[in-house]
Amino acid sequence: MGKTVESYRMALEAEIGRWNGFARALRSEEKESFEILMDACRSYASAGSNSTNPILFEPMALSIMLQQQINLQRLEKRLDDAIKQLPNQQPRQN
Numbered sequence: 001m002g003k004t005v006e007s008y009r010m011a012l013e014a015e016i017g018r019w020n021g022f023a024r025a026l027r028s029e030e031k032e033s034f035e036i037l038m039d040a041c042r043s044y045a046s047a048g049s050n051s052t053n054p055i056l057f058e059p060m061a062l063s064i065m066l067q068q069q070i071n072l073q074r075l076e077k078r079l080d081d082a083i084k085q086l087p088n089q090q091p092r093q094n
Contacts, residue, residue: 007049008045008048008049009042009045009049011056012041012042012045012048012056012060015056015057015060016038016041019034019038022034023035037064037067040063040064040066040067040068041059041060041063041064043063043067044059044062044063044066044067047059047063048060048062048063
């Protein structure tokens with residue numbers, strides 16, 4: 001009989017669980033940030049399950065980077081919008 005492969009979501013939660021010692025060693029404000037990063041991994045679990053890479057940490061890291069990039073782009077847009085509201089100001093040049 002063949003071996004059943006656990007789902008990506010189950011493997012992801014197990015991997016996040018293996019980081020519990022690391023998370024416990026963080027200060028409270030750092031723990032909150034850590035949980036936000038782990039939630040980013042969970043948010044992109046469907047995409048991660050479609051990756052063909054057997055190393056679980058790689059789609060996790062990419063999920064975190066993707067969420068950070070989205071946050072950065074949102075902040076840049078808000079900054080540009082705020083600058084446009086100032087008299088005689090132009091948006092930043094990238």
